[in-house]
Every structure is written in structure tokens, then in C-alpha cells.
Amino acid sequence: MPAGGSWEGPRPEARPVEVEGLVLHGVHDCVRALEALLRDDLLPLVGDSDPIPRGSTVVGDAAAVVLREAAVEPGAVFDTSAGPIVLESGVEVRAGTRLEGPLWAGANTQLLGGPIRTSAIGPHCKVRGEVSHCVFLGYANKAHDGFVGHSVIGRWVNLGAGTITSDLKNTYGPVRLDAAGTTIETGLLHLGTLLGDHAKTAIGTLLGTGTIVGAGANFFDAVRAPKYVAPFAWGGTGRERMTRDGFLRIAERVLPRRDVPVDEATRASLGRVYDWCTR
Amino acid sequence: MTLTLYLLDPDPSPGWIPFAGVRPLAELRAGAHLVRERWETFVGTETAEIFALPHLAGFAEAGVPPVIARHAVRGPAVIAPGPRARAAGRAVPARLPRDYRRLGRAGRRLLGGPPARGPAGRG
Numbered sequence: 001m002p003a004g005g006s007w008e009g010p011r012p013e014a015r016p017v018e019v020e021g022l023v024l025h026g027v028h029d030c031v032r033a034l035e036a037l038l039r040d041d042l043l044p045l046v047g048d049s050d051p052i053p054r055g056s057t058v059v060g061d062a063a064a065v066v067l068r069e070a071a072v073e074p075g076a077v078f079d080t081s082a083g084p085i086v087l088e089s090g091v092e093v094r095a096g097t098r099l100e101g102p103l104w105a106g107a108n109t110q111l112l113g114g115p116i117r118t119s120a121i122g123p124h125c126k127v128r129g130e131v132s133h134c135v136f137l138g139y140a141n142k143a144h145d146g147f148v149g150h151s152v153i154g155r156w157v158n159l160g161a162g163t164i165t166s167d168l169k170n171t172y173g174p175v176r177l178d179a180a181g182t183t184i185e186t187g188l189l190h191l192g193t194l195l196g197d198h199a200k201t202a203i204g205t206l207l208g209t210g211t212i213v214g215a216g217a218n219f220f221d222a223v224r225a226p227k228y229v230a231p232f233a234w235g236g237t238g239r240e241r242m243t244r245d246g247f248l249r250i251a252e253r254v255l256p257r258r259d260v261p262v263d264e265a266t267r268a269s270l271g272r273v274y275d276w277c278t279r
Numbered sequence: 280m281t282l283t284l285y286l287l288d289p290d291p292s293p294g295w296i297p298f299a300g301v302r303p304l305a306e307l308r309a310g311a312h313l314v315r316e317r318w319e320t321f322v323g324t325e326t327a328e329i330f331a332l333p334h335l336a337g338f339a340e341a342g343v344p345p346v347i348a349r350h351a352v353r354g355p356a357v358i359a360p361g362p363r364a365r366a367a368g369r370a371v372p373a374r375l376p377r378d379y380r381r382l383g384r385a386g387r388r389l390l391g392g393p394p395a396r397g398p399a400g401r402g
Contacts, residue, residue, distance in 0.1 A: 001352075001358065002354050003355040004353070004354055005353065005355075006351055006353050006354070007351065007352050007353075007356065007358055008351040009349060024307070024309060024314070026292075026293075026294025026295055027294065027295055027297070027307065029309075030307055030308060030309055033309040033310050034310065036310070037309060037310025037311070038311055040310075041310040041312060104311040120308055120310060122308060135307075135308045136308075137302075137306070137307070137308055152307075154297070154298065154301070154302075155302070155340075179293035179296040180293060180296055184293060184294055195297065196296075196297030197298070197302060199297070212296055212297050214296070214297045215297050215298070215301040231297065231301075265337060265339045269338055270339075272335070272337075273300065273301055273334070273335075275334070276300045276332070277300060277301065
């Protein structure tokens, strides 16, 4: 919009402007974007790295490992055959972790073991493999074993030990989503689970191909989750919902563990999200 | 000319479940960067405001620009459709040094042209 012009909202008669890029049609396209963008996002960061600590094993080009004040225990493996690995400030890598690029881990994320590949893991996450083609928005825990692939993990998600996703149908057909009753044909061969902010799964939860777990849902008491778990669902029956106060109480316990204070503005903001999702 | 950047979240269609109405959709991650960061890199400035559903106004998360219900703005400005990732952002996160151009592939332009040819939104 030029100087002096005014804009009040999208106008159907507006002249379209072509922009080279990728259009996201929904949350599942964040998984598609990993394939399309992640490697190219990381390539420009190569060349500006701390030394690789002794005791690390590099498969592929060592120059494609980018450490920015990351702490790496001896025994970590970096495989850059398919793309760079970039670990931001404060990232910790424990012995026994096999990192496979393209991979990006945001500040203060802890990579606790197992194979972790082709993922963009936001700040302050705890992740243990096997993880493949996942997007973490940040402040999420997947601290134990269990395969999670081609999935989007929202903020403050906690995956209980042994939570496992399927990201490929036995028919090798395209994955379909059930978004609150609306069927979405993603066209993706590989798609795991989309977990909204603050969603939590119990130990041993099985998430089928193309599952959606709504924000704030607390899934337990059933091993296999349905294709769609409503926001703020409580348990595995699909009938119960956690209370607003209950949700806020959990948030007040969880966020400060990562040094995020829950002030009045945060409470109000979370409360409005609860109200909107459960309206 | 100093541009102001606004990000316009789409309407909360089922495709954006489970994040529709939960967080600004411009705060989703596409590749290594948030959608917002990709637009900021492309336009060359930080986001002034994210236009989202009214109940998300005041969205309280560190690092997220002010979230507010859509309102009229005056130019010069770029109003970018939030959850669309731009290929130009592939190689240009905002925190990179300003000589990122040399990092691009030969002959490939990493930043868009002047603002008039940029992602001027639908306005």
C-alpha cells in the first residue's frame, strides 16, 4: 500500500501481486514446508560455527554442522549427508543422539537421545528420538522413547513416554484429516499428528495416521486416540472436557517450569482461547 | 521509504485446526523459521501488528508482536497474508548478517524487489 493510502480489509477487486513462494493451505502444510524449505533455510547459516567437540562423530561434511554455543556430549553423531545441522545457543545434545540433517534446533532445546532427523525444533524443547520430519513450535516435551514422525507439535505440548505416531497408512494412500467433522484431503503420503498448544498425551498413547489433537486436550485412559480429539478434551472417552479453571491451574504449574511466568495477561489470554475453543 | 508491516491471519477454516483461534497463525513454523519471520525478512522490517481473531488480541507470548483485531491502516505499509511462506525467506532469516546476498545461489535473487512489487497483500 503506497504512502497516504488506506487499507481497511481485503478487497476482492484488489490487483493480485505474484509472490514466489509456498502457500500453506493448513497446518499439515507445515510438514510439507519442511521438505520444501528447511534445507535451503539452513544452508546460508553454514560456515559460522563453534568447533565440533571431541568425541563427536560426523557422517558427511563436517562443515555443515553449525554449533552456536551448543553443548554436545561425547558420543553424539552428526549426519549431514542430506543437509546441514544447526544448533542454536544453549542447545544440549546428550550422548547417544544421532542427528540427521537438515535439522534445526532452537535456543535451549535439549536433544536427549535417539535418532532425530529432518526437523525444525523450536526453542526450549526436550526431544528424544525417534523423531523424523517434525515441526516443534517450542516449549514442548517429547522426552522419552516413541516414534513421532511428520507431525506438528504445538507450544507446551507434552508427549508421555511411549507415545507413538503413525505417519504412513498401510495402504500407502494419501492421508485424510478429520478436522472437527470436516474431511481434509491433504494429498500427503506421510502425515503424523497435529497437536495443538498445551495438548498432552498419556504414556503409551497411539496416534493413528493423520490424527488431530486439539489445543489443551489431555488424552489418557485409552491407548488409541480417535482421529480427532476435541480441544480441552479430558480423558479418552470423548465426552468429558476439562474445566477452564483446571486448564489454567495446569498452565500455572507447567509454564513456570520453563521460567515463563503466568501473569494476569497470560491467564486472561489463555482463558479467552479456552472460551473460544469451547464455545 | 519506511514501510510498516502488518500480518493478516486468515479466517479460521478447518484446515488451521488445531491452531485456529489458539495462536496467531503467522506464528506457525514453515521450514526453520516462523511464517512471521519469513515475511519480516522479505519486507525487511519487523512486524508492527498481527491482525487476528478478536479474542486473540493481547495474545501473551514473549517475542510475538502485538496481536490485535483487524483495523484500518495508512500507507506506506505492507499487509501480508500471514500463513504463507515465501521462498525468498528460505535463505534469509532476519538475524543473518546483511551480506546474506552472497550466500544465495548464483543468479538467484534472495530478496524481493522494491515494495511495490513485494507482497502487497490483497489491499
